[in-house]
Amino acid sequence: MFESPRKSVKVLKSRSESQEELHEMQLVYPMRSDDRYQKKKKKKQPKHKREKRAVLVPETCAEESPATVSEKRRIGEKCSAISTDDPIVRGIFKIEKKSCDVVLTATRLIWTQIQPETPTGESDARRHEEYLELREVFAVKVKRRRSIGQQTGGTLLGLTLFRCVRKGPKLKDEALHLNNLSADHCEVWFKHLKEIINGYQDRPKSLKVFVNPVSHRKEAYQLYRDEVAPLFKLADVKADVTVTQRKGHALSVLKECKLDDYDGVVVVGGDGSVAEVVHGLLLRAQMDAGRDTDSIFTPVRAALPLGVIPAGSTDIVACSVHGIRHPVTAAMHIIMGHHQAVDVCSFSSQGQLLRFGFSAMFGFGGRTLALAERHRWMPPSQRREFAMIKSLANLKPEDCEVSFLLQKQAQGTTQEPKCAEKVKDIGGRSSEEDKEWQTVQGLFLNISIMAIPCICSMAPRGLAPTTRLDNGGMALIAVGNTSKSEFIKHLKRYSSVNNEFSFTFVETHSVQAVKLRPRFRGGWADEPSEENGEFDSKNRPIISSEGTYPWNIDGDLLELPSELLIRVHPQLITLFGVNMEETEESPIKCSCI
Numbered sequence: 001m002f003e004s005p006r007k008s009v010k011v012l013k014s015r016s017e018s019q020e021e022l023h024e025m026q027l028v029y030p031m032r033s034d035d036r037y038q039k040k041k042k043k044k045q046p047k048h049k050r051e052k053r054a055v056l057v058p059e060t061c062a063e064e065s066p067a068t069v070s071e072k073r074r075i076g077e078k079c080s081a082i083s084t085d086d087p088i089v090r091g092i093f094k095i096e097k098k099s100c101d102v103v104l105t106a107t108r109l110i111w112t113q114i115q116p117e118t119p120t121g122e123s124d125a126r127r128h129e130e131y132l133e134l135r136e137v138f139a140v141k142v143k144r145r146r147s148i149g150q151q152t153g154g155t156l157l158g159l160t161l162f163r164c165v166r167k168g169p170k171l172k173d174e175a176l177h178l179n180n181l182s183a184d185h186c187e188v189w190f191k192h193l194k195e196i197i198n199g200y201q202d203r204p205k206s207l208k209v210f211v212n213p214v215s216h217r218k219e220a221y222q223l224y225r226d227e228v229a230p231l232f233k234l235a236d237v238k239a240d241v242t243v244t245q246r247k248g249h250a251l252s253v254l255k256e257c258k259l260d261d262y263d264g265v266v267v268v269g270g271d272g273s274v275a276e277v278v279h280g281l282l283l284r285a286q287m288d289a290g291r292d293t294d295s296i297f298t299p300v301r302a303a304l305p306l307g308v309i310p311a312g313s314t315d316i317v318a319c320s321v322h323g324i325r326h327p328v329t330a331a332m333h334i335i336m337g338h339h340q341a342v343d344v345c346s347f348s349s350q351g352q353l354l355r356f357g358f359s360a361m362f363g364f365g366g367r368t369l370a371l372a373e374r375h376r377w378m379p380p381s382q383r384r385e386f387a388m389i390k391s392l393a394n395l396k397p398e399d400c401e402v403s404f405l406l407q408k409q410a411q412g413t414t415q416e417p418k419c420a421e422k423v424k425d426i427g428g429r430s431s432e433e434d435k436e437w438q439t440v441q442g443l444f445l446n447i448s449i450m451a452i453p454c455i456c457s458m459a460p461r462g463l464a465p466t467t468r469l470d471n472g473g474m475a476l477i478a479v480g481n482t483s484k485s486e487f488i489k490h491l492k493r494y495s496s497v498n499n500e501f502s503f504t505f506v507e508t509h510s511v512q513a514v515k516l517r518p519r520f521r522g523g524w525a526d527e528p529s530e531e532n533g534e535f536d537s538k539n540r541p542i543i544s545s546e547g548t549y550p551w552n553i554d555g556d557l558l559e560l561p562s563e564l565l566i567r568v569h570p571q572l573i574t575l576f577g578v579n580m581e582e583t584e585e586s587p588i589k590c591s592c593i
């Protein structure tokens with residue numbers, strides 16, 4: 001007769017044609033205030049306590065990390081340290097088919113199974129309380145039994161609470177059914193529960209959602225409709241959805257839409273879509289603040305937090321901020337209003353802002369992407385593997401000059417450049433900052449600059465494991481010239497437990513700015529190497545002979561003719577998520593090397 005209390009929203013949805021449904025309560029009954037327990041207690045309360053009781057909603061709505069809440073205090077634990085919160089309402093519900101005495105306080109729902117008295121009238125010493133923290137709850141619905149096809153009405157069965165639970169790095173929804181057939185009773189409880197849940201101010205009520213229908217296997221819309229939208233509906237979060245029609249669509253909407261209407265922006269797609277929306281949100285913030293982006297400027301923060309629902313092929317941003325590639329986890333972080341400040345890079349060339357983003361790769365990373373883009377006709381994973389193998393086969397170093405400004409607190413711990421010639425400190429400039437620039441030049445197989453750890457299936461600890469989401473710095477990883485076999489050894493270590501940086505030809509720094517200037521402008525002809533003699537029509541130069549260089553910026557190919565300046569801007573954007581220092585998933589091996 002009653003649903004399992006552990007039924008997830010997905011299961012509930014699939015049962016919408018069946019007997020029991022969940023609804024908002026229609027408030028047709030007058031409010032009762034005849035709770036005996038409450039009255040009795042109230043008389044005994046000192047004045048200051050009564051005043052406290054009047055505040056049903058916690059004053060601060062800062063969410064405790066779900067890990068802390070749910071790992072320590074699970075339903076069913078013996079309740080040894082029950083909060084001293086005063087009861088708001090008390091009554092009887094059936095929970096998991098057992099009659100329970102249930103108490104609601106401002107922070108917890110506490111219940112005790114009702115035991116029949118023994119013939120001698122002794123109380124049972126084994127009685128124990130169970131509880132759940134209300135800050136884990138994101139929805140309360142009235143539960144009714146309906147016949148198949150019935151749209152309205154139905155027999156009232158009680159209330160259902162939906163809460164967010166953590167299972168390792170994953171978050172999911174879980175239902176707790178409070179069964180009671182009295183409409184009066186349920187109405188009072190519904191009102192109080194709703195009031196408490198609505199008091200958590202960090203949780204968004206209205207979202208602007210961008211779905212990229214062509215991400216990865218073109219499943220983003222279906223994924224949003226089936227896995228995410230039902231959760232938003234359950235949590236009463238309004239979603240204004242734009243299915244993007246072309247590259248740049250989300251950016252143009254963000255430049256013009258009325259952001260005041262929303263509490264957050266959500267992107268359903270891969271890293272390219274995320275980068276576009278991050279850039280759009282930040283560009284909009286600079287426009288609104290009247291910043292001149294064609295100069296060295298201090299950017300203002302994005303006005304709204306961003307949620308990332310992973311639906312792409314690599315999903316580096318989602319993995320870095322959620323610790324896992326799991327759309328329901330991402331949706332739960334949004335619903336619960338978990339906020340994580342994240343550092344952002346700006347990429348400028350010739351004094352002009354090109355975009356905001358999180359990561360850039362030059363050399364092997366840029367060439368591989370350029371090659372993959374030239375083979376768009378191949379399925380995504382196949383073209384990535386093909387491009388990787390082809391770039392490895394034709395591996396060659398780039399001659400460039402790299403200047404970098406060390407992150408302030410990391411200056412004492414930096415290494416001396418080892419894979420290139422240390423040129424000089426750039427002297428002769430007036431500002432103190434300029435004097436701190438260090439410059440190296442030489443041959444590099446790859447140079448990565450990353451403001452976030454860049455966790456992905458190929459690198460479960462991250463492509464830049466030494467940086468954090470919000471530490472105000474970027475990792476500069478410069479891989480100097482070496483043999484192909486040594487370079488492959490270095491790449492392979494990203495998917496193993498060994499240190500990928502413990503090679504003489506790799507140097508890493510924590511930096512706040514990097515300038516990279518290629519020194520040879522002979523184009524990037526994809527010439528056959530000694531190992532790979534064949535040269536067909538598909539192997540024409542990656543970039544024309546105009547002297548542009550391929551950069552991989554957040555998975556997007558940027559072809560730039562000259563120096564690129566990359567600066568980090570600490571905590572410039574807020575993402576929905578939590579700082580996962582390390583993913584708890586077992587490392588996934590990269591299959592392509």
Ligand SMILES: Nc1ncnc2c1ncn2[C@@H]1O[C@H](COP(=O)(O)OP(=O)(O)OP(=O)(O)O)[C@@H](O)[C@H]1O
Binds near residue numbers: 244247249
């Ligand atoms: N309707 C559309 N048609 C073509 N391209 C689009 C459309 N909507 C968005 N885009 C662009 O598609 C690009 C790639 O999308 P996205 O990053 O979401 O998927 P992906 O490349 O499969 O995933 P990943 O970046 O994680 O590897 C983005 O730059 C985005 O701007």
